[in-house]
Amino acid sequence: MHNTSFNFVRNDIEHYPISPNAWALVALEAWRRGLQVTIGQDWKFILSSTDKSITFKLSRLDGTDEAKKSSQICSNKTKTKLYLDANNVPTPLGYNFKQEINLTTILQCAQKLGYPVCLKANGWSKGKGVYPFITNEDELKKNFNLLVNHLNCEDICLEKHILGDDYRVYVVGNKVVSALRRIPANILGNGKNSINELIIQKNSQRKKNPFLKNSLVNIDSEIQDKLNSSGYSLETILDNGKCFYLRNKSNASAGGDTIDVTDSISEKHKAIAIRAISSIPGLQHGGVDILTEDIKSDTSNTTVLEINLAAELGVNIYPFSGTARLIYKDIIDFYFPDTTKVETNSINNWYFNLKTPLGTLKNKIAKTIEIPPRPAPQPHTTAKS
Template sequence: MQAQEVKLLKTLNTDVVKDITGFQLCSYLVALEGWRRGLELKWYRDETNLCKLDTNNKSTHGKFFSLSNGNKLHYFFRSRGDKVTNKTVKICKNKEDTKALFKQSNVPIPRGKTLETDENIINYANEIGYPVIIKPTSGSMGQGVYTNISNEDELIGILKELRSKYSFHEYIVEKHYDGNEYRIYVVDDKAIGATNRIPANIVGDGVNTVEKLIEIKNNERKKNPYLARKPIKVDYEVTYMLERAGYKLDSIPEKNEELFLREKSNLSAGGDPIEATDELSDEVKQIAVDALKALPSIPHAGVDIIVDPADNRKGVVLEANATAEIGFHLFPLVGEARDVAGAIIDYYFPETIEKNKSSFYFDYLSMLEPLKKNAVDEIKAIQTPMEEMHAKKYIVTGKVIKVSYMSYIKREALRNNIFGYIKKLSNNQVEILALGSDKEIVDGFYRFVKKGSKKSVIKNIEEQDLIHSDEPRKTGFQIITS
């Protein structure tokens, strides 16, 4: 799976989301989309009283924000907006309640039952026949989920592991269904993106051990903004899967031999997100839409479906996630990015659908610092630069390093509402990019480039007019020394 197999959105590359990971990535993607359309964006301090959205007692820092067009205002927690009710969030957390509502609306679901004791779990598994799946009724992120359990001895070993590792009391035992598993994100009666989540795996090269191949795979995952902090971790399930396949950590798989390290496909457990929207049938997409319709007041969410390998028009719904991660739809490991964040903003602010969108982005992590330190209760992002932008580039040669020239240029740029950067090219040369909506001010910035700081000596300036493209640019003015 090589980088060239990925096609990202033109205005949303890896630089835009640099160092933003986890649930904050979901928050930033939705907030950025709204901000780029000219909506007013505010971020709020952790555990603010303004947050009425169910957060499952998790920190709201960098994940709770509002967007407003001046006439209406909506609050968001991660990818979920305030049109998704807390009642539905609670239903989705309880897999048994969710399944009951699916069943009432004839949404296809796996055969299963909620049980507490090991004895009842084992007896029911024997009754419905192996292979089976076991998962906690209130778990998330794949915690405590084991799939494709093939016999009673395996189930007993897994139950011992679950009881020692987790404090869940109730577990759902379901019939295991073969087929690819997909996370389908639905917004307002439409399947916007679908991801085939492949369980954690490695491919042998005939040279490296399993342990080394896992390390190599994890290094590759670090290059993907969504997967950067979701490595494959060697645990009971991984060693169990290896043993079942006749391997150990120090084994050397044959070249091109694929080894699966988990049964469950959760991306947080090392799974691979493969974009698959176009390969799904309309019937399966409709099943995902119908699943949300079966639940009260949930216009957008992620739906997990296993597609029948014998008939791609059929599938069973595993669950719905009301606060689903969306980062992998925009940063897949393979495939073309799907603009889930854009679809969410379309739903909440339909009047912005045809509006011009800025390609600028803001420094999210720096903006959050005062909130993190409890210095303020809320922060409003600067207005999106929506006007036509003019651009100049300068290559300046002379005594310009360690003489305050770079800080001088930044200071004057900020005073004149100029965006861009000054970048060190060598010990006697810098590059300056100046962007602004006022052509006269941009053209006039030359005098500051030429004047410089008191200790600087300008020997030569190469000036170039640029056509400002929709390439993503950060607001503010940066000093780049490396």
């Protein structure tokens, strides 16, 4: 373990970048509350109080047999569905195919499920290898060729595509702490600007967001295909008020919008998300991906697509619109409840220097680095008149 005098800084975000997954904000909150923070390689960090230590990798738990088991389950979409089904959590009907993947069999299974269907890689993340809303056999053949023959995926799922809006619901313990609607990358016509110009304008908005600035709308073959199938081109001028979806999948990493709806989620949807997390042995916090027609209604049908135990926190902390949800505080509240009494309002603009230790670890100068404790806040004094 390497301990060095990395100075803390006040209100200097340049020393505290929005790291992958925003995991560092969990470590920062722990440091502000007086916990010991040790940073390791491979995005691991250890938080310690006087009576316990908890290891995280990115935003998920690590270092225990239970954490390893939950990770193995959630990294496999098919295995996750088995646990959800066993706990009466609604999930889409589907099939899993491995190794010698036969297109003929997949086409037959699609007929049994009924179109539309969704084809996706079983163990990949961030929307990679996901082809939703496939409406016919020709589309299925095309996407199968992309997934299996071009991306070389050897473990795929075919599911019934469920209609509804896409939500990421974040659960910590037995509490829903955030709900976010995820909308596919889109533009809104104004009768003046071309589609290409509207995409540039949309990216200008995203660049102002500390998290979404790293996930711009990139014009690729998927967007080009979407334009072509709609009879549009990049030079098309959309009518005023016309919304055009550039993709089918709604991931923020693919340019999707993220809208906070935490205050609107119904008790039914909260209960389903909490039950989904508790269905996975050893899992106590994570993101639940839900499809529903109305997140506000207790009568709306709900389907859980998957669970992400290393869900990105940045989408909730920096949504495209709506209230920021500081999930890193909820995580520390849950695992270190005694620290909820620590008053941090006066030091909420304090950061420890993260860039230097990350550089030290990257260069393999040390395997772990212990961050010095935060200084004690100076007592507030009132100036004499």
